[in-house]
Amino acid sequence: MVRILKNLLMIMFLIVLSALAFAAEPMLISEGPEITKSGEKCLYYFYGDGCDGCAETSQYIKDLQKESPNLMVESYEVYYNKDSFYLLRDFFTKYNIPKESQGLPVVFTATTYFVGKEGILNLMSESVSSECPSLENNKVIGIVGEKSSKSVLENLTFIAITSSAFLNAFTLGPLALMLVLVLIITGLRETEKVLARGLFFIFGIYLAYLLFGFGLFSWLAYSGIAVFFAKLIALIAIIFSLATLKHFFISWEVTFKNFSKDIKSTLLRLVELVTSYAGTLISGFTLALLSFTTLNKPFLLTRYLFVEGSQRLISIPIMLYYLLIFVLPFLLIVLIIYTLREYWEKKAHERFKLHERRALLWKQHYLKVLNFILQLFVLLLGVIVLFL
Numbered sequence: 001m002v003r004i005l006k007n008l009l010m011i012m013f014l015i016v017l018s019a020l021a022f023a024a025e026p027m028l029i030s031e032g033p034e035i036t037k038s039g040e041k042c043l044y045y046f047y048g049d050g051c052d053g054c055a056e057t058s059q060y061i062k063d064l065q066k067e068s069p070n071l072m073v074e075s076y077e078v079y080y081n082k083d084s085f086y087l088l089r090d091f092f093t094k095y096n097i098p099k100e101s102q103g104l105p106v107v108f109t110a111t112t113y114f115v116g117k118e119g120i121l122n123l124m125s126e127s128v129s130s131e132c133p134s135l136e137n138n139k140v141i142g143i144v145g146e147k148s149s150k151s152v153l154e155n156l157t158f159i160a161i162t163s164s165a166f167l168n169a170f171t172l173g174p175l176a177l178m179l180v181l182v183l184i185i186t187g188l189r190e191t192e193k194v195l196a197r198g199l200f201f202i203f204g205i206y207l208a209y210l211l212f213g214f215g216l217f218s219w220l221a222y223s224g225i226a227v228f229f230a231k232l233i234a235l236i237a238i239i240f241s242l243a244t245l246k247h248f249f250i251s252w253e254v255t256f257k258n259f260s261k262d263i264k265s266t267l268l269r270l271v272e273l274v275t276s277y278a279g280t281l282i283s284g285f286t287l288a289l290l291s292f293t294t295l296n297k298p299f300l301l302t303r304y305l306f307v308e309g310s311q312r313l314i315s316i317p318i319m320l321y322y323l324l325i326f327v328l329p330f331l332l333i334v335l336i337i338y339t340l341r342e343y344w345e346k347k348a349h350e351r352f353k354l355h356e357r358r359a360l361l362w363k364q365h366y367l368k369v370l371n372f373i374l375q376l377f378v379l380l381l382g383v384i385v386l387f388l
Contacts, residue, residue, distance in 0.1 A: 041071045042132035046088045047105040048079040050297050053117030057105040060121055080304050108133040156298055164298040165325035173291025175385050176230040179237040180287055182378050186371050187271055191341040197280045198334030202327050204284025212292055213319045215307040221292040229290040234385035241379040340370055
């Protein structure tokens with residue numbers, strides 16, 4: 001077991017090392033867009049996807065454009081676009097806006113700037129002129145209100161990352177992965193295999209999400225397949241749990257009595273394949289690839305920092321920590337089931353030290369009860385995922 005864990009850690013180390021090989025931070029120079037356009041009215045609007053107040057101000061800007069067809073608006077999203085971020089930084093510098101007053105959302109006109117939702121919604125419309133904002137203009141006044149940070153990193157606080165990662169584990173795709181994990185564990189007869197196989201399945205999930213964070217498998221995040229995958233897994237889990245609950249009252253021998261030996265042998269080999277070390281690792285990795293569309297914004301922001309290239313050395317530890325918290329509920333499930341099974345096994349041996357047969361029967365009975373409870377959990381969770 002220790003040797004297996006060492007091998008998993010070695011694989012993780014090699015992956016992170018490969019990522020660090022591309023972590024040289026390039027010199028980024030903001031040339032900015034062409035800002036010589038003119039119209040009856042002109043303004044530049046900077047916002048961040050998900051920042052406080054940005055949704056309201058973005059809608060307000062759109063409404064202004066509808067009301068004033070001649071209003072020219074240049075909009076820039078700065079969290080996911082490095083060029084927009086550096087252009088915003090240049091405007092903050094040229095307009096002499098103190099660092100403590102810098103934030104999002106922000107609007108620049110030729111002679112004025114508005115930082116924060118309140119100023120934009122209440123005071124901006126009267127200050128828009130026909131001249132466009134310019135980095136050469138030094139005679140400006142501004143209004144600063146409540147704002148969000150202009151920097152992605154300042155929004156990735158420890159609390160935000162931790163809470164987001166933990167809550168992300170209970171979204172549609174990860175819940176489907178939990179169903180598969182419990183089904184695999186309940187298919188293991190030997191208690192000592194529960195911990196190892198569970199860890200391999202979880203490592204497969206961790207690896208898939210980590211590689212996605214490094215910029216791979218991007219198309220899966222936008223394919224919309226996660227919803228279909230989760231519903232399919234939920235349906236299969238419900239059917240399997242109902243069959244297993246029936247097994248609590250009727251033995252598998254009775255259930256499969258009409259199956260031929262070839263079918264029984266094929267099913268047995270399939271179970272052995274799925275619950276092997278390689279099978280659980282590949283299952284966790286492959287199924288995790290189908291659940292990317294349920295990722296929260298902090299992870300996507302961290303992924304952007306890595307893919308964009310300027311903050312890779314910072315984004316890697318954030319990503320590793322995020323995913324560690326993300327798989328924590330999976331680890332807890334494995335540890336709880338393993339601990340309960342191990343407890344009943346020890347209890348059986350302690351109670352019937354001189355009667356090995358009775359100890360075995362006592363252990364099998366309580367493991368059957370435990371599996372019954374787990375299948376009730378699978379059934380309930382499957383119904384939730386199916387109708388979520």
